[in-house]
Amino acid sequence: MKRDSRLSITLHALLHMAERETITSEELAACLSTNPVVVRRTMAGLREAGLVRSEKGHGGGWSLVRDLATISLSDVHAALGEPPVFAIGNRTEAPGCVVEQAVNAAMDGALRDAEALLMQRLERISLADLSNDFQRRMAIRRQQMKEQNHGG
Amino acid sequence: MKRDSRLSITLHALLHMAERETITSEELAACLSTNPVVVRRTMAGLREAGLVRSEKGHGGGWSLVRDLATISLSDVHAALGEPPVFAIGNRTEAPGCVVEQAVNAAMDGALRDAEALLMQRLERISLADLSNDFQRRMAIRRQQMKEQNHGG
DNA sequence: GTTTCATGTAACTCAATGTGTTACGTGATA
């Protein structure tokens, strides 16, 4: 099954957005190695959810509305329309076959718990957390570059 | 994304299989409202994993090799080739962009934990558990039928 | 006012993949 990477794409875009006052779809697409239309299409939900804003014309582009710390990964997932999390699932929702009912009950229970855990995790991670991790990684990378230069 | 219901289908088939000495793909397909070829194709992995056996010719069909209690749902998932659990995921596995690395790390962490929980749940449910639940549901249904008959 | 820039959106294509179906080969039993 093909992977849905919209959440991943969107988080990536939001962090790049946070680094600048405003940024165009074209620039974001370059950062993400994708197409400007894909960016606009994906961000549409975030605009409706009030997480970001978009301006047309000269000097236009995308900008964050809320602070990074107030946006959780689950907020972003919700803004995207809560796309399905699982690739696996039951074949029939309300089967007449009692055997299938038993199968569905077990599967639903396990999937429900796993999804609850995942959502809990996504709720507890904010964009600020991601940004901090990004800064930390950048510092490490700078340090490595420096050592490499001294060595050469 | 389209749902992968092979685990659900297979569990359903296994429980029907447990009710009889042997059962043909045709009969299973009728139980599952699908096609005999789909049954054979899906069960191929289970045969290779030694969970079931198949016989050709007159009186042939599928039969269970191991006891229901010794087969967990995660065994079945593994026999199917461990199809991907999540519909969502990262866009790039090993991105050069540090921003994307931070995004991936967070997503991977959350997904890994959720998958671990799901697998733990699937490990702890055996086919015997499902069968017991099935029997319980059948008893309830029989009781309901009885009450309905007395009432009418 | 016209030009330029940037978003908004529809429409089409492409790729991946689970599922359904047909067709034919293999092997076992009656």
Add this chain to the structure above:
DNA sequence: TATCACGTAACACATTGAGTTACATGAAAC
């Protein structure tokens, strides 16, 4: 030898995320 049942290849189909093109809308610059 005929029949039954599995094994498998090959193809069709539907869904869906992603990429792309085309065009309309609106805002700023000139």
